[in-house]
Amino acid sequence: MSDSGRGSRNSRIALVILGISFWGVLILLRLVQLQVFEHPSYRLLASERQQVRRSIHAPRGVLYDSRMAELASSVTVSTAVAEPRRMKDIPAAARQLASILELDPRQLLARMSDPAHRSFLIVKRRIDPQAEARIEALDMDGVYFVDESMRVYPNRDLASHTLGFVNMNGDGGAGLELQYDDLLKGSEGVYSFDVDARRRSFRVRVDKPPVQGHSLVLSIDKSIQYIADRELAAGVEASGARAGTVIVMESETGRILALSNYPQFNCNKYNEYKADHWRNRAVSDMFEPGSTFKVVVATAALEAGLTHPDEMIDCQMGSIQIGGHRFRDHKAYGMLSFSQILEFSSNVGVAKLGLRLGEERLYGALRTFGFGSRTGVDLPGEIIGLVRDWHKWSGLSIGAISFGQEVGVTSLQILNAINAIANGGFRVRPSVVDRVIDENGDLVRVHEPERERIMSPRTAEAVTHAFEGVVLRGTGKRAALEGYRAAGKTGTAQKIVNGRYSATRYVASFIGFAPLPRPRITVLAQLDEPSRGHYGGDVSAPVFQRVIQEVLMQLRIPPDPGLPLPKLQPMAAGAQDYRPDATPVRPMAPFPERRPPTRESPGVLSVRIDGDWVPLPDFRGRSKRDVLYQCIDIGIHLEARGSGIAVYQSPAPGARIPRGETCSVTFVQANLEKAMAAAEAQYAAERADSQMSNDRP
Numbered sequence: 001m002s003d004s005g006r007g008s009r010n011s012r013i014a015l016v017i018l019g020i021s022f023w024g025v026l027i028l029l030r031l032v033q034l035q036v037f038e039h040p041s042y043r044l045l046a047s048e049r050q051q052v053r054r055s056i057h058a059p060r061g062v063l064y065d066s067r068m069a070e071l072a073s074s075v076t077v078s079t080a081v082a083e084p085r086r087m088k089d090i091p092a093a094a095r096q097l098a099s100i101l102e103l104d105p106r107q108l109l110a111r112m113s114d115p116a117h118r119s120f121l122i123v124k125r126r127i128d129p130q131a132e133a134r135i136e137a138l139d140m141d142g143v144y145f146v147d148e149s150m151r152v153y154p155n156r157d158l159a160s161h162t163l164g165f166v167n168m169n170g171d172g173g174a175g176l177e178l179q180y181d182d183l184l185k186g187s188e189g190v191y192s193f194d195v196d197a198r199r200r201s202f203r204v205r206v207d208k209p210p211v212q213g214h215s216l217v218l219s220i221d222k223s224i225q226y227i228a229d230r231e232l233a234a235g236v237e238a239s240g241a242r243a244g245t246v247i248v249m250e251s252e253t254g255r256i257l258a259l260s261n262y263p264q265f266n267c268n269k270y271n272e273y274k275a276d277h278w279r280n281r282a283v284s285d286m287f288e289p290g291s292t293f294k295v296v297v298a299t300a301a302l303e304a305g306l307t308h309p310d311e312m313i314d315c316q317m318g319s320i321q322i323g324g325h326r327f328r329d330h331k332a333y334g335m336l337s338f339s340q341i342l343e344f345s346s347n348v349g350v351a352k353l354g355l356r357l358g359e360e361r362l363y364g365a366l367r368t369f370g371f372g373s374r375t376g377v378d379l380p381g382e383i384i385g386l387v388r389d390w391h392k393w394s395g396l397s398i399g400a401i402s403f404g405q406e407v408g409v410t411s412l413q414i415l416n417a418i419n420a421i422a423n424g425g426f427r428v429r430p431s432v433v434d435r436v437i438d439e440n441g442d443l444v445r446v447h448e449p450e451r452e453r454i455m456s457p458r459t460a461e462a463v464t465h466a467f468e469g470v471v472l473r474g475t476g477k478r479a480a481l482e483g484y485r486a487a488g489k490t491g492t493a494q495k496i497v498n499g500r501y502s503a504t505r506y507v508a509s510f511i512g513f514a515p516l517p518r519p520r521i522t523v524l525a526q527l528d529e530p531s532r533g534h535y536g537g538d539v540s541a542p543v544f545q546r547v548i549q550e551v552l553m554q555l556r557i558p559p560d561p562g563l564p565l566p567k568l569q570p571m572a573a574g575a576q577d578y579r580p581d582a583t584p585v586r587p588m589a590p591f592p593e594r595r596p597p598t599r600e601s602p603g604v605l606s607v608r609i610d611g612d613w614v615p616l617p618d619f620r621g622r623s624k625r626d627v628l629y630q631c632i633d634i635g636i637h638l639e640a641r642g643s644g645i646a647v648y649q650s651p652a653p654g655a656r657i658p659r660g661e662t663c664s665v666t667f668v669q670a671n672l673e674k675a676m677a678a679a680e681a682q683y684a685a686e687r688a689d690s691q692m693s694n695d696r697p
Contacts, residue, residue: 051192053207057149058186061213063163063176065222066257066434072153072163072177072267078132078145080123084112086142093140097123100134125168126150151177153267159225161261161280162218162379162432165270173270174278176216176432179380183436186213212439219255219434224248227550228258232525235543236262239508240531245282245411246543247524248551251419251513253449254428256377257521257551283375283382286408287507287528290493291475291536293404294350296417298342299463300365301353303455309338309462315348323395327351327403339466343474345490347403354402362398363390368454369417370427371409376450377430385409404493415511415524418489421467422513422522425460426451468516479510479541481549483559483566487519488512488544490536495529505529510540514548518625520557523548556632561639618653619646619665627665635659641666 034042063072080101087093090112098105101124111117125148132145151166164175172181189210228246236244241262248258261281265273279285301307315336318329329347341349354362366372372387386408393401400406412430420427429450436445467487470476475490491509494501509526513519525543533539549566559565614634619627627646631638639662648666651657 051194053190053192056189056191056206056208056210057147057170058188058210059149059212060151060166060170060186061184061215061439064215064217065220065225066218067221068217069222070154071159071218071220071222072151074149075152076147077126077150078129079125079148080127080132080135081144081146082112082121082123083119083142084121085118087112088141093143096138096140097135097143100131101127151267155222156266156268157264158222158229159220159259160264160267161278161282162220162256162259163267164278164380165267175280175379176218179378180216180433184213184216186439187211214439214444215437216433217435217437218432219250219257220259220432221257221554223554224551225258225260227554228260228547229264231543231546231550232260232262234546235525235527235539239527239533239539241508241527241539242529243281244527244543245524246526246547247282247411247415248547249415249419249430249522251422251519251522252428254416254419254430254451255434255449256430256432259432280379280381281528282411283377283379284410286383286385286410287495288405288407288493289409289414290404290491290507290509291345292414292418292489292491292509292511293407293409294342294345294402295421295463295467295489296365296369296371297350297354297357297362297402298338298466299421299455299459300362300368301357302338302462303459304357304361306356307338307353309465311338312336313338313341313349313352315341315346315352318346318348320348320351320399322351322355322399323397325396325399327399338462339469340474342463342466342489343469345470345475351399351402354398359390359393359398362401363387363393366401366407368427369420370413371407371417375410375412375416375430377412378432382412383410385413404491411524411526414509415522418511418524419513419522420454421460421463422487422519423451423460424457425453425455427454464516467512471512475535475537476510476512476541478537479512479545481514481545481552481566483563484514484549484552484557485516485560485563486512486514486548487516488541490541492534492536506534508534508536508538508540510536510544512544512548514552515557515560520555521548521551523551558628558631558638558640561641613656613658616649616651616653616655616657616663619649619663620653622646624665624667631663637662639664 060074062070062074065071080097082093082097084090084093091109094109094112095105097103098108103124108123111121123143135143135145149170153160153163153165160175162175164177164179165173166177167173170185172178172184177184187210189206190208191206228248232244232246235241244262246258246260247256249256259280259282263277265277270278298307302309307313312335315329315333317334318332320327327347331344333344333346333348336344336346336349340346341353357365366387371385373384374382388397388406393406397406416427416430431447431449434447435443438444464487467489468485470489471479471486476488479486479488488511491507491511493507493509494503495505495507496502497505507526507528508530509524511522511524513522523544525540525547527540527543530539553566614636616636617630617634619630622630623645624640628638628640636657636659641664644667646665646667650664657663
């Protein structure tokens with residue numbers, strides 16, 4: 001072979017080797033690119049094809065009442081899910097699933113045939129266990145179940161407007177469920193599982209456990225809420241009203257013990273009601289308050305020193321002209337005292353007080369009482385109402401506003417204003433949630449009462465005296481209680497229809513508080529458009545009376561010793577009111593019957609019952625409230641005489657009496673040292689008398 005031929009051959013070999021080497025380098029570079037630089041993306045792609053990740057719904061926090069009875073909780077339910085791409089016979093699968101789940105087979109087939117749903121389709125949510133078992137028995141490829149959380153309200157419509165509901169997506173839709181949605185939801189978990197080529201799952205892992213949402217402990221008392229719901233429904237039916245509201249508030253703190261609107265709705269089936277039923281009328285509906293508003297004007301005039309409780313005011317036989325318009329009373333009155341103006345609800349008398357205040361001071365009083373601004377209650381949908389700036393008032397506005405026209409308020413606003421009189425002059429911030437706790441029950445947040453003084457205690461006391469006259473002698477006689485002293489104000493407001501005051505449509509109200517002299521609760525009873533009577537004293541006062549009478553007994557507040565004991569009205573909640581698994585209503589304990597005083601225990605009123613015997617503490621030197629609370633704690637009844645500091649008790653300290661017995665305690669407003677010395681002398685005299693009696697043959 002010539003040298004030229006050999007050289008040509010070597011060149012070809014070199015080219016082949018060079019080509020192979022270059023190709024090898026390219027492959028190596030490609031491998032480096034795939035294995036090093038693009039490794040994370042391919043690993044993620046493999047994971048997506050071989051692993052399935054699903055979220056785990058976090059249990060929603062529980063809603064408890066003030067006594068830790070569950071008002072709303074969550075249960076786990078199954079949702080049927082399908083992957084049509086794994087199904088061999090989609091029409092047959094659609095027919096079988098539709099038959100078990102009571103669905104339309106044609107609609108289900110259309111959904112399963114949709115290309116957008118080939119990899120994931122929710123067949124039906126929240127199926128019952130029997131249907132789940134039947135589907136599992138089919139062993140159908142491409143169908144599986146996902147656990148979801150469903151909200152359950154054991155008491156159905158109890159406190160429905162306060163609690164609200166949770167929608168199908170797990171989001172709060174109304175009430176506290178909406179207001180505190182972020183707190184209640186918790187944190188979702190994540191689990192994953194591997195799948196083989198046939199999409200069969202294996203090797204399940206929990207990547208992130210779910211964390212239950214925080215729970216809420218409410219100020220709502222389930223038993224008191226039931227009373228409010230029941231009596232409001234009865235009042236609406238008796239008066240033929242279109243709707244109504246009852247609110248029970250703790251006077252000192254503003255804690256709402258019950259909030260009831262009519263009509264109600266079943267929280268478990270919220271979607272079967274019109275959206276109008278979900279609205280919380282107590283905070284979202286505005287109305288002209290009518291005569292209940294007179295207390296604002298009267299209180300402002302008294303606080304400003306423009307009148308005094310004993311002043312006699314000429315009501316001009318029921319007629320006064322202001323701004324070219326003549327305002328009239330429902331009855332012709334002549335000279336009335338400050339208290340009588342409220343007792344008999346005189347438009348003329350309160351209009352005169354409004355004129356004394358003048359526009360600017362009257363407007364300031366409205367704002368001080370909280371009208372024209374939100375109360376700050378922790379419920380969604382609260383409106384501010386309507387209070388126009390005094391510069392925009394007309395010539396007759398001061399007269400109209402004085403008895404509750406030309407202003408718009410909510411039920412909670414007017415209740416909160418009256419409550420400032422009940423607690424001695426403080427405007428409080430209403431609240432529904434007392435505490436927030438975590439999944440372990442540990443305290444996360446506690447509500448601190450907020451209040452601001454807006455009037456002097458003397459002014460509040462004078463208006464309270466007038467309010468008691470409303471119940472005893474005035475327009476609110478039907479609000480009088482058995483065994484307790486109460487105070488309040490009626491209100492009858494015409495509704496505006498087509499820009500004019502209607503002669504047939506009214507909002508009838510009664511707002512009051514009890515027991516006097518130290519109120520514990522303030523209650524609003526309001527009926528919208530009653531058709532069988534329309535005066536607040538006729539249709540709303542009886543609702544107030546029934547609610548507050550039973551609530552006072554439910555709270556075990558001792559009756560006034562100077563009044564006859566109230567007749568027991570047991571609260572009966574049957575199966576139609578509660579589900580069998582609901583927390584039962586706390587039974588109401590009867591008050592002891594009075595019996596004649598004995599020589600050994602003068603003035604003691606008691607009834608013997610079976611139970612433990614307890615030693616009596618030494619109550620001397622303590623306030624009436626402290627003594628009352630201690631009596632409740634150890635299970636005995638208190639008969640209080642007088643006010644101030646405890647100086648005498650019978651039986652004596654250390655005596656053992658059975659639970660349910662009554663202890664009589666005398667309180668005096670006097671120098672403590674002198675009072676205690678007098679009490680010691682009285683005890684010594686009794687011991688000496690007792691010893692003499694024992695020494696006689």
